[in-house]
Amino acid sequence: MKFFLDTAEIDQIRHYAASGLVDGVTTNPSLIAKNGGDFIATIKEIAGIIPGPVSAECLATDAETMEKEGRYLAGLAENITVKVPLTVDGLRVCKALSDDGIMVNVTLCFSAAQALLAAKAGAAFISPFVGRLDDLGESGMSLIASIRTIYDQYAFDTEILVASVRNSLHVVEAAELGADVATMPPKVLAQLYKHPLTDKGLADFLADWDSTGKARSIV
Numbered sequence: 543m544k545f546f547l548d549t550a551e552i553d554q555i556r557h558y559a560a561s562g563l564v565d566g567v568t569t570n571p572s573l574i575a576k577n578g579g580d581f582i583a584t585i586k587e588i589a590g591i592i593p594g595p596v597s598a599e600c601l602a603t604d605a606e607t608m609e610k611e612g613r614y615l616a617g618l619a620e621n622i623t624v625k626v627p628l629t630v631d632g633l634r635v636c637k638a639l640s641d642d643g644i645m646v647n648v649t650l651c652f653s654a655a656q657a658l659l660a661a662k663a664g665a666a667f668i669s670p671f672v673g674r675l676d677d678l679g680e681s682g683m684s685l686i687a688s689i690r691t692i693y694d695q696y697a698f699d700t701e702i703l704v705a706s707v708r709n710s711l712h713v714v715e716a717a718e719l720g721a722d723v724a725t726m727p728p729k730v731l732a733q734l735y736k737h738p739l740t741d742k743g744l745a746d747f748l749a750d751w752d753s754t755g756k757a758r759s760i761v
């Protein structure tokens with residue numbers, strides 16, 4: 543399973559890139575606005591830090607302008623994935639760009655029917671938003687299971703990129719269901735490392751060592 547960071551915060555991306563666990567980055571207009579930097583400069587900088595796919599989202603909603611934006615974004619770096627919304631115009635652009643070999647991430651997916659359309663439009667990634675469905679009292683993970691079944695049934699190679707991830711359980715459940723990618727805020731990636739018994743076990747091991755009076759040094 544691939545891990546993407548869902549952020550436009552350069553410091554965080556640099557920090558977690560050093561872990562060797564970050565396979566890509568997703569951004570959206572809200573994340574870039576929150577970060578405060580210039581849109582294009584931010585995308586280029588991220589694409590220079592992480593060699594894997596970096597999703598940059600179009601701002602236009604009409605197909606003609608969206609396609610122009612998509613082609614421009616794709617030209618910024620080889621690892622840019624153009625992100626388009628799951629709308630009639632967005633899927634039209636997805637098909638046009640995908641036919642030209644440009645990777646497209648179709649975002650704001652909330653149903654299996656939408657995911658089926660995105661795969662037929664040649665999307666490299668489909669982004670179902672599990673957290674926002676959970677917020678409504680629906681099951682985000684049921685959607686992931688349904689998309690997995692449909693994509694496997696027809697051998698679609700669109701990757702399921704689980705988005706709107708809010709906690710480590712979302713990541714684990716997505717992995718159990720065979721999702722291809724989870725994109726997560728840095729704080730969720732940090733959560734994945736944590737277990738209180740790990741912290742306690744390590745403290746106990748070191749306390750036992752310290753009780754010997756010897757230095758904590760091997761090399």
Ligand code: E4P
Pocket residue numbers: 548568569570649669671673674705706707725
């Ligand atoms: C995915 O690409 C989106 O940027 C993101 O996961 C949205 O998550 P949110 O529901 O926490 O805003």
